[in-house]
Amino acid sequence: MERLRRILDWLDDRSGLLTWTRHALAHPVPPRTGWWYVFGSATLIAFILQVATGIALSTAYVPSSGQAYESLRFISEQALLGRFLRGMHYFGASAMVLLIGLHVSRTYLMAAYKFPRELNWLTGAVLLLLTLALAFTGQLLRWDQTAVWSVIVGAAQAGRMPIVGPDLARFILAGDTIGGATLSRFFAFHVFFIPAVIFLFIGLHLLLVLRHGISERPRKHQHVDPATYRAEYAALLEREGVPFWPDAAWRDVVFGAAMVATVVLLAVLVGPPHLGKPPDPSILEAYPRPDWYFLWYFALLALVPQNLETAVIVLGPLVFGAVLLLLPLFNKGARSVRERPLAGLLVVFIWTTIVVFWMAGVRADWSPDFTARPLPAAEVGDTSSIVVEGARLFHEKGCEFCHAIDGFGGKRGPELTEVGGRMAADAIATRITNGGPNMPAYARTLTPEQVDALVAFLGTRKP
Numbered sequence: 001m002e003r004l005r006r007i008l009d010w011l012d013d014r015s016g017l018l019t020w021t022r023h024a025l026a027h028p029v030p031p032r033t034g035w036w037y038v039f040g041s042a043t044l045i046a047f048i049l050q051v052a053t054g055i056a057l058s059t060a061y062v063p064s065s066g067q068a069y070e071s072l073r074f075i076s077e078q079a080l081l082g083r084f085l086r087g088m089h090y091f092g093a094s095a096m097v098l099l100i101g102l103h104v105s106r107t108y109l110m111a112a113y114k115f116p117r118e119l120n121w122l123t124g125a126v127l128l129l130l131t132l133a134l135a136f137t138g139q140l141l142r143w144d145q146t147a148v149w150s151v152i153v154g155a156a157q158a159g160r161m162p163i164v165g166p167d168l169a170r171f172i173l174a175g176d177t178i179g180g181a182t183l184s185r186f187f188a189f190h191v192f193f194i195p196a197v198i199f200l201f202i203g204l205h206l207l208l209v210l211r212h213g214i215s216e217r218p219r220k221h222q223h224v225d226p227a228t229y230r231a232e233y234a235a236l237l238e239r240e241g242v243p244f245w246p247d248a249a250w251r252d253v254v255f256g257a258a259m260v261a262t263v264v265l266l267a268v269l270v271g272p273p274h275l276g277k278p279p280d281p282s283i284l285e286a287y288p289r290p291d292w293y294f295l296w297y298f299a300l301l302a303l304v305p306q307n308l309e310t311a312v313i314v315l316g317p318l319v320f321g322a323v324l325l326l327l328p329l330f331n332k333g334a335r336s337v338r339e340r341p342l343a344g345l346l347v348v349f350i351w352t353t354i355v356v357f358w359m360a361g362v363r364a365d366w367s368p369d370f371t372a373r374p375l376p377a378a379e380v381g382d383t384s385s386i387v388v389e390g391a392r393l394f395h396e397k398g399c400e401f402c403h404a405i406d407g408f409g410g411k412r413g414p415e416l417t418e419v420g421g422r423m424a425a426d427a428i429a430t431r432i433t434n435g436g437p438n439m440p441a442y443a444r445t446l447t448p449e450q451v452d453a454l455v456a457f458l459g460t461r462k463p
C-alpha cells in the first residue's frame, strides 16, 4: 500500500494528473440539474464504445469491393464474438445518433447555448454533423445491396445541389459511379478522418464545459445579460453549488451504464443488421433503404411532391446548417422554454417530422415493391405478340416494382394505367432510355427491340 501511494505521489508530482482529476471531479456545479443533463456524457460513452468495437471489427474487415462482403460474412458467422461485436457496433451507432439528438434538443430547449457558452454550442454542432457523417459512411461499409443503394441515392441527392452538386457527388463516390474507390474513401473517412476530428472536438467541447461550468437549470424570468451573468453564476455556485462527483455525476454513471447494458442486450438478442445480397449494379432488386436514422429523410424525399423535391434537398440542409451555426448570435435574454414558446414548438415539430416520416419509411410503399406479380393476360388485353412481350418485360425488367398498372405493382413511380393517353410513344421511349430523377436509365440494359416492345405495351394503356 505504502509503496503504491509513493508511486502515485511521484506520478502526480511529475504530471499533475491526479490533482487535476481530483479537482475536476470535486468542482462545484449548479444544484438540481437532474436527469436532463445525462445525454451528453452518454453520447461520449457511446462514442468510446464505437471506437472499441470498431477497432475490433477492423481487425477482420477487408475494405475492398471484392472482399468486404465476404469478410463481413466471416465476421458474422465464424469469427469469435464477431456477430456480437457487429451488433454492438450497430446498436452503439444507433445509441450515439439518438443520444446526440437528445443532447442537442436539451441544450437548445434550455438555451444553454447563450452567453458565455456560444462556443460550447458551435463545437457541439460540429460534433452533431460529424456523428451523422460517421453513421452515413459506416453504413456503406456493410457493402450489401441496401448499403450500396442508399449511398447511390444519397450521392444522387447531393448531385442536385446547385453549383457544387456534381463535384460533391463525385467526391462522395470517389468517381462517377460507385465502386472499389468509393469503399476505400468511405473506409478512410469512417475509421481515420472523422473519428480523429471527433476526438479533437470532444476535447474542445469538454474543455469549454469545464471553463464555463455546466449551465444551471433555467429559472423563470431569468434573463442572460453578458454584463452580469458570470457574477450571478459564481454566486449561485457559492451559495448552493454541489461537488460534480458524486452529487451530479452519479446520474451520468447510472444512465451511461443502463445505455451500455441496453446496447449489449440488443446486440445479443437482436444481433447485427442482416447482410443483404452482395451488391450488383445490374440488379435493381434492392431497397434503397438506409439504416433507421436516415430512413425518415429518404421517406421525406420520396413523399414530397416532385416539383418541391429539389427545394427540399437544397434548402433543408442549408436552413438546418444555418440555424445550427447562427444560433449563438442570439446569446442574450430569456432561457426558460416557457418564455421561448417558439423554441419549444420547433423542437416538437422537428421530432414529430422525424417520427412521422420514419414511420412512413418503415411502411415504405414509396420504395419499390419486389413482390409485384406479372400482369394477367386479361389485364394486358391486346394479344399481338409485341404487346404481350412488352407486358412481360414490364414485369421482368423491374418496371412493375415501381409502377402500378390497374393496381398491379409498386407505388414508387407514377401509376401507368393510362400512360398511353397522356404520353406520346417517343416520349415514353426517351423516358425509358434516359430514366429520371428517381428512375434508373435503361439505355444500357435494354435492347432497342425491348424498348419498342415496352413502348408498344404502354401505348395500349389508355383511359
Ligand code: HEC
Binding pocket: 284, 368, 394, 397, 398, 399, 400, 401, 402, 403, 412, 413, 414, 419, 423, 428, 431, 432, 435, 436, 437, 438, 439, 440, 442, 454
Ligand atoms: C426505381 C423505380 C423505377 C423503376 C424500376 C422504373 N421507373 Fe419509371 N419512373 C419512376 C419514377 C419515380 C418516375 C417519375 C419521376 C421520375 O422520372 O423520376 C418514373 C417515370 C416513368 C414514366 C413517365 C410517367 C409519367 O407519367 O410522367 C414512364 C413512361 C416510365 N417511368 C416507364 C418505366 C418503364 C417502362 C420502366 C421499366 C423499364 C420503369 N419506368 C422503371 C420510377 C421507376
